[in-house]
Every structure is written in structure tokens, then in C-alpha cells.
Amino acid sequence: MAISPYVRDLRSRVGHDLLLLPGVTAVIRDGSRFLLARQHGSPSWGTVGGSIEPGEEPQEAVAREVREELGVDPVVGGIVGAYGGSHFVFEYANGNRVSYVSIAYECRLPAGANISFVDDELVETGWFTRDEVATLPRDPWVDRILEDAAHRPETADA
Template sequence: MPVPDFVVRLRESIGHDLLWLPGVTAVVLRDDEVLLVERSDNGRWAPVTGIVDPGEHPEVAAVREALEETGVVCEIESLVWVDVTPVITHVNGDLAQYLDHTYLCRYVSGEARVGDDESLSVRWCELDDLPEMEPVLVERIRRAAGVRAGA
């Protein structure tokens, strides 16, 4: 589901006003590859991202989002970065800002596939041959890969 139910309910009250939300990025690594999704909202490549549900631990959210969006089961290895995004204007005009928790995740099982309508495609990419993506997303991948390599 692209927008969690709790956000839909909030938007009924506040319209497009700015929402501060906890988010997650799951940088799922398999050997020297990273799992990427081509987002349906903007057509850009990204690691798996999502919103933390009320009462949900961010680690649980990262694993859940990876499974929902890609069909891949992963395990958390480490929290690698916490960052605040700039204010984002979504395609529908909603304003949001996220406290992102970026996790290094280890691939466990599953065939990478489009799992919901948030993605156009899903693929494994070599860490040294990433498609064009937002610089902050490349930085999240770089930090996770650096933790994995012991840097």
C-alpha cells in the first residue's frame, strides 16, 4: 500500500500540511550487490524505503518493507545512519519530512520481484555499477557497504 492508513487518516484532518514521519531505508546486500526498486511515483531507482507504522520498531519496518516491496526476506545487521530529509513535496501535493533510519540488511531468501504498486521494477545491482539515483540514496548505500566492509 503506497500510503499507510494512519497517514490517510491524518491527511483527512490536515490536508497537504507538513507531516513529520519516521522512515526507514533497507539497504539489502547480497555479496557485492544491492537490492534496488524503481519507484512508481517518480521513476527513479532507490533502495527499499518506507514509513514506520505507529508503535512499530524501525528494524521491523525495514524488514517488512523489503518483503512487501520486493519479496525478499532480509535480516538487520546494523543501523548505519540516522538522517533528516529535507521537506518533500509528494506528487499529490502532500508535504512530509522524514527521520530516516538506514539499516544494513543481509539477504536471507526470496526472488526479487515487484511486490506492490510502489515499484515499477526490482533488481540486484553491483555496488560499483549503480544506476542514476538521488545522491542521498547513494550515500545511504555507501555507508551500509562501508559498515559491511569494516570501513
Template structure:
């Protein structure tokens, strides 16, 4: 998985110590389907996720990450959930914890395909028949699908 340049520079100073980062999850919907990627780092299915660049609005990051990873353009409709992930240790030993912003997004255009090295597959999947994935990622999808206003805030 590519590491953003600003994180690489921070890691030069802090090594593998815990780093707090803003993240996004883009739940891109097209009718009754959701856009999924098979992550190249762990081989598991997930909605599009990524790290917010310094000074970037999280909604802009969600749309950017979707385009970069899948070639799909989307419109962010709503912030549906803000939560804190558990601490993660990445394959390279870096420790991180994320403040995730989950957005409900609407498909606009583009043919879904693997557009970078962060995923090995990209596909549209029926919301009612999701492949096996981390439970919290499935929960983000279902929260976005059910969204009718307001933002879910978890501690």
C-alpha cells in the same frame, strides 16, 4: 504510492500541511550486490524505503517493507545512519519530512520481484555500478556497505 492508513487519517485533519514521519531505508546486500527498486512514483532507482507504522520498531519496518515491496526476506544487521530529509512535496500535494533510519541488511531468501505497486522493477545491482539515483540514496548505500560499527548521526 500507497499511503499508510494512519497517514490518511491524519491528513483528514491537517490536509496537505507538513507532516513529520519516521522512515526507513533498507540497504539489502547479497555479496557485492544491493537490492534496488525502480519507484513507480518517479521512475528512479532506490534502495527499499518506507514509513514506520505507529508502535513499530524501525528495524522491523525495514524488513517488512523489503518483503512487501520485493518478496525478499532479509535480516537487519545494523543501524548505520540516522538523518533528517529535506521537506518533500509529494505528487498529491502532501508535504512531509522524514527522520530516516538507514539499515544495513543481509539477504536471507526469496526471489526479487515486483511485489506491490510501489515499484515498476526490482533487481540486484553491483554496488560498484549503481544506476543513476538521488545522491543521498547512493550515499545511504555506500554508508551501509562501508559500515564497520557505530551509527552515523547527521543533524
């Protein structure tokens, strides 16, 4: 995962101490299936997402993250929910600690879109029903987000 200049500057001041950072998550859906991804060095599946940069609109951030990670411009729809808490606290291999508060957005990929791992952050993607997701090793917050998304009607614009 690449570190932004903003976070790099914060890290130069606070070291490995816990940072509270805003983030976004793309809930990419095709009917009853959801697109999940796996990052380098992780056995767990999760949604595509990342940090919001200073001055960036959250909707722009989720579109940028999908573009950077999948090489596709998504159609961004409504908000699924906002998430935080203990399942969003991470300690990276270098000792940096982060607590994310993430806004999840409904997203749709254009018909016929070809996924390509543009920034080499991901190694694998797959489309899964919620029953299939239940059999996967996954990030602890995935079930909560997909549960909320599944209770929303899929919209044409996202």
C-alpha cells in the same frame, strides 16, 4: 505508494501541510553489490523502505517494507545510519508534503530468494556496484547511505 490509516487521519486534519514522519531504509547488500529499486512513475533508483507505523519497532518496519515490496523475508542486521534533511523532503503528485527521518538497516536476502513485486509499488530492481550506481538516475540520498554502508564490513547475520 499506499497511505497508512495513521497518515490518512493526519492528512484529514492538516491537509497538504508538511508532515515529519519516521521511516526505515533497507540497505540490501551482496558483497560489493547493492539492491536498488525503481518505483512506478519514477526514473530514479533508490533503496527499499517506507514509514514506521505507530507502535512498530523500526527493525520490524524495515522487514515489513521489504516483505511488502519484494515478497521476501529479509535478515535484518545493524543500523547503517540515521538520515534526514532537505534530501528527505518530498512533495507528492497530490500536493502532500512530507519530511522523512529514516533509519537505514543492513539487510540480507536469503540465498535463492525470488523477488516479486507484491504490492505493485516497484517496477524494477537490480544489483549494482557503487561505480554502477554512479551512472544511474537515483534519489539524492542514495549515495550518502551507500557510502556509509560500504565503510561497514558486511556481516554474516545481515
